[in-house]
């Protein structure tokens with residue numbers, strides 16, 4: 001039996017795509033390799049959202065040369081967002097002749113056929129589709145966990161934020177039909193899944209392209225909440241599309257987790273306009289206040305870009321101000337990374353990198369203080385966790401997440417197993433985690 005190994009870079013959409021790739025391979029007779037050296041097929045599923053992800057990919061492809069030399073029959077493949085870009089494909093073709101297969105984001109369902117073609121013709125295959133085409137339902141999925149599952153509800157993005165490459169490599173927004181999503185969720189529940197996460201580049205614009213119905217994301221959430229599912233999460237939301245109806249549906253249904261990831265990107269209205277984000281500092285703050293009032297237990301997290309071209313000290317201070325006022329539970333913070341082909345990459349950027357790094361450090365320091373303060377508010381309380389099993393960082397404890405998506409560590413007992421919902425008393429707060437004891 002042939003063996004495969006997939007290395008995944010980037011976001012949860014990519015992680016879930018790799019679950020589909022694994023499903024397709026296992027249906028074609030492959031089994032997972034215990035190590036990359038043992039694999040007959042090595043796939044790199046790539047991300048192009050930031051420059052350093054790209055650089056890491058080229059390092060990884062280079063490292064695979066010796067494995068190809070050891071076994072020339074081994075197939076090396078590159079797929080995902082980077083492979084959707086013509087410049088990247090050319091670079092791979094010219095610099096890394098040991099790569100056998102390159103395919104983009106729109107034709108991953110074709111993997112079994114492409115592998116057969118390479119084996120039959122004993123030649124390289126570069127197959128990148130320019131347009132997104134239809135949605136393929138019913139593809140096999142090799143899920144990594146039995147009790148949590150990702151469910152893609154839509155593909156692509158229409159927003160064209162000026163710094164972002166995603167709409168160019170993932171195509172326009174395409175929503176799956178509600179029946180197909182509900183069928184998938186029902187099957188997952190029947191198989192023992194307790195928590196689902198609905199995925200899309202901009203989940204709260206779900207349904208806008210479904211011409212035959214007025215079905216929107218709030219309605220989809222309502223329908224899923226009527227099923228026997230313990231927890232529902234979703235990501236990622238765009239503030240401009242977060243409707244009152246959606247906030248109300250969240251408030252009305254406790255199984256929709258009390259966590260909302262609401263990317264801010266910048267707290268300066270001037271920079272937000274340059275980013276093409278369609279909200280202002282004031283309207284974002286108003287939205288955050290509305291959510292906190294309607295759903296008092298909500299934990300808000302965010303993404304922030306520091307050093308967007310032309311960002312001044314005053315712009316950055318607006319970001320600090322908003323971070324302070326919203327009081328996020330956590331934030332992913334990044335220094336702006338120019339993506340060739342996006343409008344922002346054309347904007348003059350006079351701010352030196354050391355200034356950007358200093359701003360990033362100030363932001364991280366502020367956010368860490370707020371995160372710790374938020375976590376301390378949990379000490380002494382009881383919270384329900386979905387038990388994940390042994391902690392990745394400390395094998396002596398187990399971990400799980402509560403509805404606010406807080407990572408909680410506790411000593412295991414024979415009473416619980418991964419996938420159980422258990423009550424934990426919080427005993428200690430750290431910046432990124434909570435400690436507790438099982439009741």
Ligand code: SF4
Nearest residue numbers: 157159160161164166
């Ligand atoms: S909403 Fe903006 S940042 Fe998010 S994927 Fe779409 S274009 Fe990129």
